[in-house]
Amino acid sequence: MTVQIETYYDFRSPYAYFADFRIRKAGLGFPAGVEWVGRPIFIDVILNLQSGREPWAPYVDTLIPPKRAYLMADIRRMARFYGAPLKPSWKWPNRPNQIPALCVASLLSGAVEQAFRSAVFDGLWHEQRDISDPMVLREAVARAGGDPEIVQQAGDPGVRDALTQRTVDAYASGVFGTPTFVWNREIFFGADRLDVLAWKVNREAAER
Template sequence: MTVKIDTYYDFRSPYAYFADYRARNADFGLAVEVEWVGRPIFIDVILNLQSGREPWAPYVDTLIPPKRAYLMADIRRMARFYGAPYKPSWKWPNRPNQIPALCIASLLSGRAEEVFRSAIFDGLWHEQRDISDPAVLREAVARAGGDPAVVEQAADPGVRDALTRRTVEAYANGVFGTPTFVWNGEIFFGADRLEVLAWKVNRAADE
């Protein structure tokens, strides 16, 4: 039995990276085979929609200093807790542009999308690679068994527009951040909800 779980992610979320790492490496109690169906989204679009702004309005940082300090400490703590390699080469908040990688991911499917997704997460969060570099993107696509020409295809403005529409649709359906997992119409938010998701999936499999 294989269960499909929609997996909404963006690359710049450390918690989405932790979730991807856990899905690949951790045993959190799933008793069935799972296909993690990748659903890349633009987190900036989600944040703008939450604040009543247009999807691509200029980014506004709403984190107060105490919350940002907590976030930085929590990321390091959770990396150690999950055993996930964590050694980015950039300083917050100046992360590499993730839009090209998300657009490429939106054009891939199945195993190719899954392998590409993990390659980009690893490149950004601990391999110290520039995920906005076309050469890095082509290498990740090739590793995933895809056609490197998809890197140029993803630069078409229509690809970003389509992904924006899918992000708006995801928000309308209850997705408010990343990582978000949707199974059987139920939403699970955060890398720390994978055990709860596994519990629900296993209960349904036993019925």
């Protein structure tokens, strides 16, 4: 059975990184041949739309201090739980600029996009690399088997505009955060829902 699972992600999401790590590590019980179709999106655009603002309105941090403290603790806890290396080069309130990497990812597809995605997640979350640096992105594309020249193409403002519109469309279809997985028009949100997704895929396969 050919299984295509749409994977909505933003590199700045630690939980999207955990999901990518879990998928690469395997052992989740998915049938052979699953295709993880990358769908990069801008998390800031999603958050703005949720709050009734324009897609590229200035960022507003809506987390109250107790929730921020919980989030920071939970990221460290889940990294240990999943065995995922975690040593980011940035600390809150500083935020990495993931936009150039997302624009590059939006121009890639198939195995190249998937390998680039993993390389950027690793670079941001434990290799302490600047994922906004064109040289870092060119290297990641080359390691993924793509043409590094695509990094220059991704700098066209039209690429960012197109990705913004795709994010708006994703939100309209029910995607409200990252990571989100869509299979058979059913939404699964969070790295911890991969197990449930595998159960659903295998259940349907058994019923055929």
